[in-house]
Amino acid sequence: MFKTDLEIAxxxxxxxxxxxxxxxxxxxxxxEYYGNYKAKVSLDLLHRNEDKEDGKLIxxxxxxxxxxxxxxxxxxxxxxxxxxxxxxxxxxxxxxPSLGPVFGLKGGAAGGGYAQVVPMEDINLHFTxxxxxxxxxxxxxxxxxxxxxxxxxxxxxxxENITWKRCLDMNDRTLRHITIGQGPKANGVERVDxxxxxxxxxVMAVLCLSTxxxxxxxxxxxxxxxxxxxxxxxxxxxxxIEGALAMVMKDAIKPNMVxxxxxxxxxxxxxxxANIAHGCNSILATxxxxxxxxxxxxEAGFGADLGAEKFLDxxxxxxxxxxxxxxxxxxxxxxxQHGNVAYEDLKDENVEAMxxxxxxxxxxxxxxxxxxxxxxVAINEFxxxxxxxxxxxxxxCKEHQHPMSLSQxxxxxxxxxxxxxxxxxxxxxxENSYAPLYDVEQSIEEKITAIATRVYGxxxxxxxxxxxxxxxxYTSLGWDKMPICMAKTQMSLSDDxxxxxxPKNFTITVRELRPSLGAGFLVALTGKILTxxxxxxxxxxxxxxxxxxxxxxxxHALNSNWKGDRKNTLIVGELPTCHIxx
Numbered sequence: 001m002f003k004t005d006l007e008i009a010x011x012x013x014x015x016x017x018x019x020x021x022x023x024x025x026x027x028x029x030x031x032e033y034y035g036n037y038k039a040k041v042s043l044d045l046l047h048r049n050e051d052k053e054d055g056k057l058i059x060x061x062x063x064x065x066x067x068x069x070x071x072x073x074x075x076x077x078x079x080x081x082x083x084x085x086x087x088x089x090x091x092x093x094x095x096x097p098s099l100g101p102v103f104g105l106k107g108g109a110a111g112g113g114y115a116q117v118v119p120m121e122d123i124n125l126h127f128t129x130x131x132x133x134x135x136x137x138x139x140x141x142x143x144x145x146x147x148x149x150x151x152x153x154x155x156x157x158x159x160e161n162i163t164w165k166r167c168l169d170m171n172d173r174t175l176r177h178i179t180i181g182q183g184p185k186a187n188g189v190e191r192v193d194x195x196x197x198x199x200x201x202x203v204m205a206v207l208c209l210s211t212x213x214x215x216x217x218x219x220x221x222x223x224x225x226x227x228x229x230x231x232x233x234x235x236x237x238x239x240x241i242e243g244a245l246a247m248v249m250k251d252a253i254k255p256n257m258v259x260x261x262x263x264x265x266x267x268x269x270x271x272x273x274a275n276i277a278h279g280c281n282s283i284l285a286t287x288x289x290x291x292x293x294x295x296x297x298x299e300a301g302f303g304a305d306l307g308a309e310k311f312l313d314x315x316x317x318x319x320x321x322x323x324x325x326x327x328x329x330x331x332x333x334x335x336x337q338h339g340n341v342a343y344e345d346l347k348d349e350n351v352e353a354m355x356x357x358x359x360x361x362x363x364x365x366x367x368x369x370x371x372x373x374x375x376x377v378a379i380n381e382f383x384x385x386x387x388x389x390x391x392x393x394x395x396x397c398k399e400h401q402h403p404m405s406l407s408q409x410x411x412x413x414x415x416x417x418x419x420x421x422x423x424x425x426x427x428x429x430x431e432n433s434y435a436p437l438y439d440v441e442q443s444i445e446e447k448i449t450a451i452a453t454r455v456y457g458x459x460x461x462x463x464x465x466x467x468x469x470x471x472x473x474y475t476s477l478g479w480d481k482m483p484i485c486m487a488k489t490q491m492s493l494s495d496d497x498x499x500x501x502x503p504k505n506f507t508i509t510v511r512e513l514r515p516s517l518g519a520g521f522l523v524a525l526t527g528k529i530l531t532x533x534x535x536x537x538x539x540x541x542x543x544x545x546x547x548x549x550x551x552x553x554x555x556h557a558l559n560s561n562w563k564g565d566r567k568n569t570l571i572v573g574e575l576p577t578c579h580i581x582x
Contacts, residue, residue, distance in 0.1 A: 009120035049291035061308035068333035078115035078409025082417035096271035113410030133252035169198035173534030205519035208270035217246035223518035274301025283319035302490035359502035372433035495527030
C-alpha cells in the first residue's frame, strides 16, 4: 500500500507558524494568525525592509504540460527545502489553488509526496479567504453596475457594450453565457452577461500586481467596466466604489505564510491562471521573500510559453524584479507523450519518441535563453524511466550543452534536490543579461507577434476582424503602450491543444482582445481558450469525503495518479530519509 499526498501531509507534525516565521526574523507583531499553522504577514514588514538588498530569485517553469504530469510545484517546494538543507536562508513563493481545478481535474495543488506545503487541506480549500474576497469585490462591481443602469443610468452605459463579467471560483460551463434581469422591471434591466472563473478575473490580476493598499485601490478604480453610447470608456471609479472594493480586499492583499513538510517558510498569495491570466503569485509576496531570505524560489504556471513569459514580461517589469536563474522541469514520460506516444503506452521504453519530444523541451530552453537568463533542466524521475532513457536524455543535454539534474523530491523531499540546488547556487552567482522580450512602446500587433513567433515558434499571427477593430479602438484610446497577456491553451506551443511537441509553420489566431487597465495589460485571446472552465466527466469531487471526526479523504493532486510509478516511492510505514516529523 502506497502513501498518498494527503496521507503524507496529514501525518506531518507541523510547527506553530510563529516558529516558522521566527526562522526568517519575523516576529509576532507582523503576523495575523489564522489558527496555529497559517498567518497573514503585515505589509509593514515589507515597507520596513524596502532598502535591504534583494536575495537571489529563482524561477521554476516547465515544458508544456501533459496528462503524464511534470511536477513543477513539487520541484519548487523540494528545491526550497534543499537550499535550506545546505544552510541557505531560503523562502518559497507560490500561488493559491483555485477551487475549480481542485474539485475538477487536479484534486489539489500544494506540491506532492515529501515536497509539499501544509496544512494541505486548508490551502486547497478556503485557506484565509482571499479567493472569496476577490470574488466578492468582482461581483460588487457587477451589482453596482447593474444597479446604476436600473436606477436611471446617469453614465449612459450602453448595455450592449458592457465588458465586465461576474465571477465564481468554480468550474461551471453553464455560466459562460447567461441572461440576467429577466422577469418584472423590479429585477433590473435584462441583458446578456457571463461568468469568468475567479482566478481569471481582473481583480485577481490587480491583487497580484499591486505594491500597496493604495496602489490596489487606484488599480481597482482604473478597471474598465463598459462603454457609453458615445463609445467612451466607463471605469470602476466612475461608479464611485473603488474605496468599498479596497475595503473588501484590505486583508486579502496581505501575503499568507505556511510551511513545507520540512518546516521551511512559504508565502502563498494570489492565484491567477497562466493560460488565461498572468499566472504568477503576488509581487508583494515575492518582494517580501526577497527582502527576508538569501534565496527565493517561485513558480509560474504551466510551461515557459505561458507562465514564464508572463513572469518575465509582465510581473518582473511591474515589480522591478531581476531573476537570477530558471529551472525548466520535465519528465521522461511527458517527453515521450510530446513524441506522440499514447498515454497508456508511456511505461514502455521508447528512447526515440523521448528524443523527438525533446524538441518541446528545446523550444522552452530557447525561450528562457532569449530573456538572457541562465537555466538548468530538472528531470523529475519516475520508476518507469529506464536506464536507456535516462542515459539518452543525459546525452542529449550534454550534446546540446544544457545543464541538467535528476530530481527525486517527490520521494525524498529536499534531499532529492541537493544536486539541483548546488548547481543553482553556482548559476545564481553569475551575471546575466535579463531583459523583457519586447518594448511596451511597440504596437499591439508587434508585441503579440513577438511572443507568438519568438516564444511559441509560430510562423505568423492572424487577427480576426473583431480583434482588428479592437486594436484600432484601444490604440486610439491610448491603451496600446501596455504589456500583452496572451490567453492560449497550455497543452501546446500552438493554439491547438491537440498538437504536441514543437510544431512548425503554424499560425496563431487572435480572436479577441480585452483591456485589463487596472492590471496594466491587454489580454489577447487565441484559439478556443475559455475564461470559465468546465468540469470533466468524472470530477475529482466525486472521490472526496469527510468523516464524523472531520477527517478528509480523496484529496489528491493530479500527479497522485502515478504514485506507484515514482522513483524510490515510499511504502506505508517507511520513513523518509529527511528531517520531516511524521
